[in-house]
Amino acid sequence: MPEQTTGSRPTLEAVAARAGVSRATASRVVNGGAGVRRPLVDKVRQAVEELGYVPNHAARTLVTRRNGAVAVIIAEPEFRIFSDPFFEQQVRGISRELTAHDSQLVLLWVEGPGDHDRIARYLGGGHVDGALAFSLHNDDELPSIISRVKVPTVFGGRPGWPGATSGLALPYVDCDNRGGAREAVRHLVSLGREHIAHIAGPRDQTSALDRIDGYRDVLLDADPDLVSQGDFTVESGARAMAELLERRPGLDAVFASNDLMASGALRTLRERGLRVPDDVAVVGFDDMASVVESTDPPLTTVRQDIEGMGRLMVRLLMRVLNEGEQHTGAPASVITPTTLVRRASA
Amino acid sequence: MPEQTTGSRPTLEAVAARAGVSRATASRVVNGGAGVRRPLVDKVRQAVEELGYVPNHAARTLVTRRNGAVAVIIAEPEFRIFSDPFFEQQVRGISRELTAHDSQLVLLWVEGPGDHDRIARYLGGGHVDGALAFSLHNDDELPSIISRVKVPTVFGGRPGWPGATSGLALPYVDCDNRGGAREAVRHLVSLGREHIAHIAGPRDQTSALDRIDGYRDVLLDADPDLVSQGDFTVESGARAMAELLERRPGLDAVFASNDLMASGALRTLRERGLRVPDDVAVVGFDDMASVVESTDPPLTTVRQDIEGMGRLMVRLLMRVLNEGEQHTGAPASVITPTTLVRRASA
């Protein structure tokens, strides 16, 4: 760490002196001024103004034991997690909401298991009031690390349970994957489609699992051959579509677990000379702008409010923090609604 | 801000007591243990271990006046700044180097002029030891805000001078844009090309300006019609190439100010039935993996070590911080070398 930093700034003491009040009163004013008479409030405010006083964060943290900072943990098991547009939106929401709560965003970039120690120490060291993390894979170690150091944390996306057995209930914010999937499939049904296939996402991500569940909720007796496995990439979607077509040439609709795979499916369909939606209707999931708009035809999909989810993560965390010692009971997670966005593909 | 946070943790006092030494000695050991005898060091270390002691950051900051945190300012004048792969790499380098320096990365997301106040207050509030920012456009207000609050800051990319007149010299890290451009053009010359065009980047970004300067360094008497204006996007590259071809059908090479525009140029060339590199040789700039590898033919380009630049930004900042009061003289910036990466396009 560097040696030096902030040049000495005016202290509360100085403000108090200038305003002709005690430090205590000055402090009260700075913190909202409740219970201080107008004339004094004004005097202090003016002194603050004139001196350009800014409270010393460290001193305040030392006594209040809250530091107005929240860690956002970014794990990077695969490439590009950071430049994922999905991710960007969520972090943006988080950033905005954190600002609204006067808290700072401290970025914790986890590059691998080698970083776990450092992260645990940091989180356990009380440098932040809480943490926000994202559940990427079921085998992720993060959830257990987090519950070990007991720092209040909210997850983005329902965490898979590496320690489900250990009975730890981590609060999370997720969209209604299952309900959204149901809506997508119901829409296809309402269009009169009778052979609705599904291109599933990775089996180790809860979102994909929930979506396939939603699909099955509606199509109780779905033909297993109508479900094909993908991995959320465009390529896998194209491949899965090809497989489906081979197994069930008569299918007339497909619900893909995300937009990327849907766009891959569209490509395969086009190559086979099948018309969308006439021959095969296609619905995706996510409403990812970059995909959805450039697809041909424009993709009907299920939208989730990603930025809103980011904001909700913060709100939920703040609630947990404010509950303090008391309400130690498992904090409720929140599931946000999805909406079907009709475009041309279904 | 939340009310509560870290449950009470063991203090240095407790460690000292358990180890049977004074707080001062315990402190010395915790901070490296210089000048403390082995047996005591061991005792203290053990006590730390047993108690699971972690230093209280706030207390330490309060007295040392350094807080082990550096702000990374992300301005978002346009979309997607965050998901820019370029950006991601740089932040990754920063994150890694900061970790190596035991400092935390605090993310400051600036969404517009409305945030300027907040940022200035935060930066001026001494919450961080220093800041890292990126120079995006010459009309960016950030540089002046930063120099106003006088927080030690290092820029990524040479800042344009909104306050050049005010004589503020902001330290920065940038690659040798001009030299890299020269190398690119010289390469084209060495290939025997005689009519080398340039697709320039935005006039309000220093990198683009430096690159065109490099181009001119080599082609002292360059035909002005051989230079066309783009804006760093694929589309603009395609358009600029079309223009160039119209004005100077005989051109046999083009140096684009970045890879994106080079790929646009490639497209136009292909559409016109021109062969690359046989008819027209093409060189880009950046060596952006996602572009360079998918281009046809693979793009010859100028590589800059982006992650390394991120790391250098941190090192430079740390140096500035350590110099402290003394060396207030204009801190040296650093220019990193570029390398020409030969692929098939030139």
Place this chain on the structure above:
DNA sequence: CTGAAAGCGCTAACAT
């Protein structure tokens, strides 16, 4: 409603 005083946990002179 306001002020006096007691720390929060740690480091850094200054003694010893």
Place this chain on the structure above:
DNA sequence: ATGTTAGCGCTTTCAG
């Protein structure tokens, strides 16, 4: 080499 002693700047009882 180790311990003693002041604070760092702020909030917060507790008196008045």
